[in-house]
Amino acid sequence: MTLLKEKDICEVSKNLMSYNKELITKTGTDLAGIALHATGIYEKYYNSYKVNSHIAVVPVSCGDGVINGFCETIKDIINILGFSSYVTSEKDISGIEEAYQRMADVIFIADDEKFIALNTLSRKVVDNGDATGRGYAAALDLVAGGIRDKEVLLIGAGPVGIGAAAFLDMKGAKISVYDIDKEKAKSLKKHIENIKIVKELDKVLPNFDFVLDATPAAGIIKETAVNERMIIAAPGIPLGIESTCVESLSHRIIHDVLEIGVATMLFHAL
Ligand code: 2YH
Structure with missing residues (x-):
């Protein structure tokens, strides 16, 4: 398992549009199309999820600590899929508290070992690996x-x-x-x-x-x-x-x- 570093992620956000184009050339579809194919979600549900789901990304300071740009990059990837997401202003437990208070439907959160997405309504937990x-x-x-x-x-x-x-x-x-x-x-x-x-x-x-x-x-x-x-x-x-x-x-x-x-x-x- 690789712990990401700032240098690994610093170019991701600004290259998202061109990465989508590269994926279309290589696979015939973009990031959203690949994820829809991977999960079997129908396009019509995707459109309603985009409008109705609020996604929070919570910084975590334990272990090697917050990685500069990590949460912002996750947020930018989610936003290019058409969703509305934000990085909580608080981190750790207070960040989770903030995400719940702001009615987040899904929370993204990572430490040095695990990176998960939690659905606060269905309780589904998805592992990054x-x-x-x-x-x-x-x-x-x-x-x-x-x-x-x-x-x-x-x-x-x-x-x-x-x-x-x-x-x-x-x-x-x-x-x-x-x-x-x-x-x-x-x-x-x-x-x-x-x-x-x-x-x-x-x-x-x-x-x-x-x-x-x-x-x-x-x-x-x-x-x-x-x-x-x-x-x-x-x-x-x-x-x-x-x-x-x-x-x-x-x-x-x-x-x-x-x-x-x-x-x-x-x-x-x-
Ligand atoms: O890069 C990692 C782990 N290797 C994830 C393992 C996934 N299979 N974690 C990122 C840590 C982010 C940091 N805690 C932050 O900025 O919130």
Whole structure:
């Protein structure tokens, strides 16, 4: 798990419009479209949620403390989806109190370990890891024009990988999973029986056209293992693709710091 730093997020807000355009080119839809696809929400409900839902983002000072720009960035991502959100002026417990007093329907809140969205009415709790996995898997499904019966390599069986596997399995993909921790891969197979466990990543990687890298491991995808058709959905920070090939592959990489995860968290929480 990566603790975000100010330098990771400082460009996100000002690039949101261009990121939406990039996503349309790559997947055929924007951030909202990917999150709708990930969560199965109908467009007509989205329109009424946009008008009626109030979203609060609460800064948290424990652990490494408030990250400059983190809450503002979450707010900006939510607002570009058409919602009305704000960062509470108070932080921590007082921030939660303020969000309830201002009748927030959903509260976004993160410490060093966990980042969640809480629905104050339904009590639904959405974890950033799970939502990020589902959002990126949904993006891959859109790029593939339907992932049913297609071979997908999932790298990493942690919280992001579990969310991705759940979505890909629901869509009928043929999933292979690699995790450096063999027990994690085995435990994922207990939940999703049809998953194949892969032991040597570099050996099998070139055989896949669809890859979802759900690890925070830098350079886990080597230039030599990338084939010319490969589409890589890579939510990890840092990016798991060897830096020497990132530029030439950029039109086939889906990667951001927070955007797809936060959009999917919100739509899942509603
Ligand atoms: O970046 C993080 C964690 N790594 C989240 C884990 C998600 N799977 N947290 C951000 C901490 C934000 C800080 N407490 C603030 O500014 O409120």
